[in-house]
Amino acid sequence: MKVVRPSCPSCLTKSLSFFSDLDKFDLINLSQNKTCNFYKKGHIVFYEGRIPTGVYCLEHGKVKLYRVGLDGKEQIVRLSTPGSLLGIRSLLSNERYTLSAATLEDSVICFINKSFFFHLTNKYPKMNADIVNYLCNQLKEAEDKIISIAQKPVRERLAESLLILNRVFKPNGHSEIKHKISLPREDLANIVGTATETVIRLLHDFKDEKLISIDGRSITLTNINGLKHTAKVFE
Amino acid sequence: MKVVRPSCPSCLTKSLSFFSDLDKFDLINLSQNKTCNFYKKGHIVFYEGRIPTGVYCLEHGKVKLYRVGLDGKEQIVRLSTPGSLLGIRSLLSNERYTLSAATLEDSVICFINKSFFFHLTNKYPKMNADIVNYLCNQLKEAEDKIISIAQKPVRERLAESLLILNRVFKPNGHSEIKHKISLPREDLANIVGTATETVIRLLHDFKDEKLISIDGRSITLTNINGLKHTAKVFE
DNA sequence: TTTGAAAACTGACCCAGATCATTTTTTACA
DNA sequence: TGTAAAAAATGATCTGGGTCAGTTTTCAAA
Numbered sequence: 001m002k003v004v005r006p007s008c009p010s011c012l013t014k015s016l017s018f019f020s021d022l023d024k025f026d027l028i029n030l031s032q033n034k035t036c037n038f039y040k041k042g043h044i045v046f047y048e049g050r051i052p053t054g055v056y057c058l059e060h061g062k063v064k065l066y067r068v069g070l071d072g073k074e075q076i077v078r079l080s081t082p083g084s085l086l087g088i089r090s091l092l093s094n095e096r097y098t099l100s101a102a103t104l105e106d107s108v109i110c111f112i113n114k115s116f117f118f119h120l121t122n123k124y125p126k127m128n129a130d131i132v133n134y135l136c137n138q139l140k141e142a143e144d145k146i147i148s149i150a151q152k153p154v155r156e157r158l159a160e161s162l163l164i165l166n167r168v169f170k171p172n173g174h175s176e177i178k179h180k181i182s183l184p185r186e187d188l189a190n191i192v193g194t195a196t197e198t199v200i201r202l203l204h205d206f207k208d209e210k211l212i213s214i215d216g217r218s219i220t221l222t223n224i225n226g227l228k229h230t231a232k233v234f235e
Numbered sequence: 236m237k238v239v240r241p242s243c244p245s246c247l248t249k250s251l252s253f254f255s256d257l258d259k260f261d262l263i264n265l266s267q268n269k270t271c272n273f274y275k276k277g278h279i280v281f282y283e284g285r286i287p288t289g290v291y292c293l294e295h296g297k298v299k300l301y302r303v304g305l306d307g308k309e310q311i312v313r314l315s316t317p318g319s320l321l322g323i324r325s326l327l328s329n330e331r332y333t334l335s336a337a338t339l340e341d342s343v344i345c346f347i348n349k350s351f352f353f354h355l356t357n358k359y360p361k362m363n364a365d366i367v368n369y370l371c372n373q374l375k376e377a378e379d380k381i382i383s384i385a386q387k388p389v390r391e392r393l394a395e396s397l398l399i400l401n402r403v404f405k406p407n408g409h410s411e412i413k414h415k416i417s418l419p420r421e422d423l424a425n426i427v428g429t430a431t432e433t434v435i436r437l438l439h440d441f442k443d444e445k446l447i448s449i450d451g452r453s454i455t456l457t458n459i460n461g462l463k464h465t466a467k468v469f470e
Numbered sequence: 471t472t473t474g475a476a477a478a479c480t481g482a483c484c485c486a487g488a489t490c491a492t493t494t495t496t497t498a499c500a
Numbered sequence: 501t502g503t504a505a506a507a508a509a510t511g512a513t514c515t516g517g518g519t520c521a522g523t524t525t526t527c528a529a530a
Contacts, residue, residue, distance in 0.1 A: 067378075069386040070467060077378050093371035098378065128363065135370040136328035142377035143302075143312050143333065149384045150428035151304040154517070185478065193385035195518055200479055216526060217477075232305060389487070420508065430488055435509060451496060452507075 004038050004108055006059060007031045013059050016083030018134075021126050030120070036110040045101040045109060046087060052097060054113035056086035061107020062169070065099045066190065076191045077145075078138070079104070079168050088131065089138075091117075104183065152232070154194045158202050159231035161192050162212065166221050180218035206230075239273050239343055241294060242266045248294055251318030253369075256361050265355070271345040280336040280344060281322060287332060289348040291321035296342020297404070300334045301425065311426045312380075313373070314339070314403050323366065324373075326352070339418065387467070389429045393437050394466035396427050397447065401456050415453035441465075 008031040014020055022030065036059070039045065045056060048067060063080040077099055080086055090097045091114065103109075121127045148157055165181050165188075185203070189196040203219065206212045211226045212219050221227060228234070243266040249255055254265065271294070274280065280291060283302060298315040312334055315321055325332045326349065338344075356362045383392055400416050400423075420438070424431040438454065441447045446461045447454050456462060463469075 075382045075385045089371050139374050147310045150310045
C-alpha cells in the first residue's frame with residue numbers, strides 16, 4: 001500500500017464528488033488534511049466491524065462493498081466508482097462498519113478524517129444536501145435489489161446485473177463504445193446472489209443467444225436490448 | 236377515509252418523531268398546516284409511481300411499504316410504526332414514489348405539505364440530522380435484508396421476521412409482555428420473500444418445536460431464544 | 471516459452487421450496 | 501346464530517438452481 005500525493009485542486013474526480021463546491025482555499029486544505037494510498041487489486045480498504053475514523057474517497061479504480069455470511073460466502077451489496085465516498089453511512093450514523101470494502105482493480109483511495117470532514121459539511125450546506133441525496137439513492141437501489149432477489153429468477157437477475165456492470169465499468173464518458181466487463185465469475189455470482197457454476201452456465205446460454213460475447217475471462221455485451229428483455233427491465 | 240383533527244402539541248407520538256424539538260409556536264403551526272385522516276385497515280396511503288407533494292406522518296396504526304412485481308406478487312420492504320414519516324425518501328430525492336403504502340390495521344395518518352415541511356427542516360437543523368440518521372438506519376436495514384434473502388434459507392428468514400415483527404408489533408413500551416402478532420400469512424410470506432404455503436408449513440413446524448403458539452390467525456412467540464437460534468441471529 | 475495455480479467450465483445428482491388442487495377453519499356480518 | 505367468503509391448512513408433484521466432483525482453460529510469474 002504505497003502512499004501517493006494527488007492534489008485535490010487538480011483532482012479529476014473532484015467534479016463527480018461531494019467536494020465540487022469547495023473554494024480554492026478549502027481544496028488546498030483538503031489536500032493537506034487527507035492521506036492518499038495506492039491499493040493493489042484485491043486488497044481490503046476496511047473490514048466490517050471496525051469503527052470508522054473518517055471517510056474514504058475513491059479517486060481511481062473500483063471497489064466492492066460486501067458482507068461475508070456465516071458459511072463464508074460473500075454477498076456484494078454495492079460497487080463504487082471514482083468520486084464515491086466509502087464508509088460514509090457508518091460514519092454519519094456513528095456505528096461500526098457493517099460492510100467490508102475491497103478493490104476490484106488497482107485503485108487510489110484518499111482518506112479524510114472525521115473532524116475535517118465534518119468541518120467541511122458544516123461549512124458547506126450544499127454538501128449536506130448532496131449527502132442526503134446520495135443516501136436516498138443508495139436506499140432506492142438497495143430496495144430495488146431486495147425486490148429483485150426476492151422475486152426474479154437467477155437468469156433475469158444475471159441479465160440485470162450485467163447491464164448495471166456495463167454502466168459501472170464503462171470508461172469515463174464513452175457510453176457508446178463497447179467495452180469489456182472484467183470481473184471473476186465468483187464476484188458476479190456474489191452480486192447476483194447465486195452459485196458460481198450457475199453464473200457460468202447462464203453466461204454460456206447468453207452467449208449462445210448472442211446477447212454477450214465471451215473472450216477468456218472478460219465479457220462484452222453485444223445485444224443490450226436483448227439483455228433488457230431477458231432481465232424484464234422496462235424504462 | 237374520515238378527516239380527524241388531533242393536535243400536534245398534544246400528539247402522543249411527537250416524542251418518537253422528528254418533530255420532538257419544535258417549539259410551541261411551530262407545533263401549533265404544524266397542527267394548522269397538516270391534514271389528518273383516518274384510514275381503515277387495508278387501505279392504501281399512496282401508490283408507487285405517484286409524485287409526492289408532502290410527507291405522511293403515521294400517528295396511530297401500522298403501515299406496510301411494498302412493491303408489486305410483474306406477476307402481481309407483492310414484496311413488503313418495510314413496516315412503519317407511529318412516529319415514522321412515510322414517503323420521505325422520495326420527497327427528499329425529488330422522485331416519484333418507488334413503493335406503495337397500505338395500512339395493516341385501522342390507522343390515523345397526517346399529511347404535511349412539502350413547503351411547510353421544508354420550512355421546518357430549514358429552521359431546525361436538528362431535524363436534518365435526525366433525517367440523515369433515519370436514512371442511514373433504513374439503508375442499513377435494507378442491506379441486512381439483501382444479505383438475509385440472498386444467503387439464508389426460508390426457515391431462518393421466517394424466524395428472523397417473526398422476531399422483528401414481535402418488536403414492531405409490541406404495544407408501547409411493554410417489551411416484556413407476550414403479545415400476539417396478527418398478520419395474514421400472505422403478508423408474512425411477502426415479508427420473508429416466499430410462498431404462503433411455505434410460511435404455513437414452517438409455522439406449523441415452529442409450533443411443534445414449541446417456538447411459537449398459534450391461536451387462530453394470531454401468533455405468539457413463546458421461545459424467543461429458540462427463535463434467535465433457528466434464525467442464527469447472534470448479538 | 472514453460473508451468474503451475476487459479477479460474478472457468480462440465481456433468482451428475484439432489485433437494486428446498488414453488489405450484490396447484492383440495493379441504494378445513496376462521497371470521498365478518500346478515 | 502347461521503352462513504358465505506376469506507384465510508389457513510394439507511397433500512401431491514415438480515423444478516430451479518445448489519452442491520460436489522471432476523476436467524479444461526487461462527494467465528501471470530519464472
